[in-house]
Amino acid sequence: MWKKNSETLLQDNFFLFPTKTHTCQVKLSRQALSYECTDEKNGKVDSHEVKFSDIIGCMCKKEADDRVPSVYFTVFSYPFRNKNNNLREKKEITFGINRCVRYDENLKIAINWRNVIMRLARGLPVTDAESCDLPELVKLLVLVNPHSGSGKAMEVFENDVKVMLKEADVQYKVIKTEYAGHATELMKTLRLSEWYGVLIVSGDGLLFEVVNGLMNRNDWIEAMETNLGIVPGGSGNALCCSINYAAGESFRKDFVLHSTFVLVKHKVLPMDLVVVETKGSRLYSFLSVTWGIISDIDYESEKYRNLLGGARFTVGAIKRIASLRHYKGRVSFLPVTKYIPKCQRLKGRAFSVGQLRSFTLTHSEGRRYANSQIGSLSMPESMCNGNSSEPGRVNSENNDVFHECGVNSNDSILSINDAESGCYPAFSDDDDDEIVREIMTAVKQPDSPVPSPLLPALNEPLPDSWVVLEGEFVTVCAVYQTHLGDDLLASPQSRINDGVIHLMVVRKGISKNNLLKLFLEFENGSHVDSPYVELVPVLAFRIEPESSKGNIMVDGEQVPVAPIQGQVLPGLAKIMAIK
Numbered sequence: 001m002w003k004k005n006s007e008t009l010l011q012d013n014f015f016l017f018p019t020k021t022h023t024c025q026v027k028l029s030r031q032a033l034s035y036e037c038t039d040e041k042n043g044k045v046d047s048h049e050v051k052f053s054d055i056i057g058c059m060c061k062k063e064a065d066d067r068v069p070s071v072y073f074t075v076f077s078y079p080f081r082n083k084n085n086n087l088r089e090k091k092e093i094t095f096g097i098n099r100c101v102r103y104d105e106n107l108k109i110a111i112n113w114r115n116v117i118m119r120l121a122r123g124l125p126v127t128d129a130e131s132c133d134l135p136e137l138v139k140l141l142v143l144v145n146p147h148s149g150s151g152k153a154m155e156v157f158e159n160d161v162k163v164m165l166k167e168a169d170v171q172y173k174v175i176k177t178e179y180a181g182h183a184t185e186l187m188k189t190l191r192l193s194e195w196y197g198v199l200i201v202s203g204d205g206l207l208f209e210v211v212n213g214l215m216n217r218n219d220w221i222e223a224m225e226t227n228l229g230i231v232p233g234g235s236g237n238a239l240c241c242s243i244n245y246a247a248g249e250s251f252r253k254d255f256v257l258h259s260t261f262v263l264v265k266h267k268v269l270p271m272d273l274v275v276v277e278t279k280g281s282r283l284y285s286f287l288s289v290t291w292g293i294i295s296d297i298d299y300e301s302e303k304y305r306n307l308l309g310g311a312r313f314t315v316g317a318i319k320r321i322a323s324l325r326h327y328k329g330r331v332s333f334l335p336v337t338k339y340i341p342k343c344q345r346l347k348g349r350a351f352s353v354g355q356l357r358s359f360t361l362t363h364s365e366g367r368r369y370a371n372s373q374i375g376s377l378s379m380p381e382s383m384c385n386g387n388s389s390e391p392g393r394v395n396s397e398n399n400d401v402f403h404e405c406g407v408n409s410n411d412s413i414l415s416i417n418d419a420e421s422g423c424y425p426a427f428s429d430d431d432d433d434e435i436v437r438e439i440m441t442a443v444k445q446p447d448s449p450v451p452s453p454l455l456p457a458l459n460e461p462l463p464d465s466w467v468v469l470e471g472e473f474v475t476v477c478a479v480y481q482t483h484l485g486d487d488l489l490a491s492p493q494s495r496i497n498d499g500v501i502h503l504m505v506v507r508k509g510i511s512k513n514n515l516l517k518l519f520l521e522f523e524n525g526s527h528v529d530s531p532y533v534e535l536v537p538v539l540a541f542r543i544e545p546e547s548s549k550g551n552i553m554v555d556g557e558q559v560p561v562a563p564i565q566g567q568v569l570p571g572l573a574k575i576m577a578i579k
């Protein structure tokens with residue numbers, strides 16, 4: 001027999017449905033629902049515990065026969081199948097109450113248990129467990145793109161998502177998009193106060209439409225308070241992969257179940273956006289800007305979308321590596337910390353640990369930090385030779401940056417990076433605070449345009465504090481989520497709201513074999529250790545292609561091949577995700 005202790009919020013005796021022969025003592029603490037059932041036939045006792053972190057909802061039911069006063073409540077949970085994998089499975093447990101002769105009295109008990117369970121499952125406070133209100137109603141506008149991925153988004157919603165929304169007591173209205181751009185239009189006139197959030201059942205493209213629709217409203221400040229959720233219905237589903245990866249949830253097997261689980265836990269995180277400026281347009285991006293082989297694969301494999309779904313990227317990658325292209329141009333960026341080219345870090349001696357200065361931008365959540373560790377590796381000589389032409393400029397083909405900084409291989413990494421050394425000046429704390437002030441001032445002024453204080457006009461020169469790389473590139477990607485696809489862990493250090501863009505640069509000089517190897521390493525993120533890959537944390541970037549050949553993609557959507565630049569807007573969006 002259990003004793004009620006200070007941890008116990010509620011305790012009672014119910015019977016276990018459907019057996020009716022098992023009497024259970026059921027107990028609620030803030031962490032778990034526990035029950036101990038005795039089989040009346042053989043006296044066997046069974047103990048169980050269901051953690052609130054696994055519970056998504058609770059529902060009351062009555063008997064079909066109105067003359068029977070029994071009432072039931074069912075708890076819906078999705079615990080991990082076993083300790084050795086991260087796959088969840090549904091477990092439903094139903095308790096019956098027939099203690100009172102009157103139905104309404106049994107119902108009152110069931111409703112109170114349901115209310116407490118719903119609050120604890122959503123992480124809400126419970127002050128008086130004996131008389132507890134149901135959490136506030138959650139109403140979602142669900143947008144489904146019937147043409148995303150292999151065209152099964154509606155099926156995904158009907159078969160998998162709907163049932164979990166019901167279990168979690170989430171109300172919704174579904175709109176099937178009718179054309180590309182429909183979601184953007186809908187967002188422009190959305191009555192914000194009517195909805196807890198907007199749920200996208202599609203790929204990243206539909207969320208891109210939603211974000212841009214909201215950001216282009218005059219009241220974009222309020223509009224960006226809208227909670228955004230996403231369940232994978234596309235082919236890449238990069239944001240869903242990143243959200244699940246951060247939450248420790250599966251994003252390969254049972255992807256939809258795990259994404260919907262994250263969604264119905266009702267946690268919301270600020271998410272960084274990047275304001276992107278290109279020929280005649282200003283876009284708001286949550287994922288990436290890509291140029292070179294990555295964008296070519298994304299765009300050119302589009303035609304296999306319906307046939308192959310996610311596998312379209314693998315087929316596209318093999319094709320593109322076989323007939324490898326290089327892209328000439330200039331890549332500039334404002335580094336979070338003083339920039340040291342990877343070849344310089346690796347040449348001469350291996351540094352065991354490097355340190356990035358903590359970059360912070362104040363947001364309502366407080367200050368956030370981006371830290372990085374530089375691994376120890378050796379660098380092919382061919383990647384590190386040449387002479388520089390001017391400070392702040394690194395020619396990818398003929399530059400001896402090591403020499404340029406006026407240091408020898410015995411100097412420490414921090415002294416190489418001193419401002420006096422002639423290396424690229426870094427962003428100072430004062431600058432940080434200035435940016436924060438500018439963004440926050442604009443945010444407080446309704447109807448003012450979204451500020452981008454780090455970006456000069458596209459046709460204007462960049463300040464000296466920017467680093468410039470020139471030459472031929474295989475790819476340049478500005479990434480702000482961990483994943484660009486389920487087998488593309490492009491930027492393992494990215495966090496949903498770290499206030500940092502990770503700029504990945506692969507220059508000409510890598511063989512096809514090594515490039516293929518690199519693509520295989522993308523799956524677990526080990527490409528970051530490759531001497532051919534630079535991954536630089538930056539606040540802003542500019543890409544200036546020399547020719548208009550190839551593709552540039554913003555969040556997987558094609559834009560003209562022309563100069564393009566972007567700046568991080570820390571934590572501006574709200575995404576339904578678990579840290």
Ligand SMILES: Nc1ncnc2c1ncn2[C@@H]1O[C@H](COP(=O)(O)OP(=O)(O)OP(=O)(O)O)[C@@H](O)[C@H]1O
Binds near residue numbers: 146149176204
């Ligand atoms: N009803 C519709 N008909 C045609 N196109 C649509 C419709 N609704 C949305 N779109 C467009 O379809 C494109 C692809 O959508 P989405 O990105 O969601 O799927 P995906 O490309 O398969 O997934 P991912 O971007 O994750 O690879 C987007 O550009 C979107 O604007």
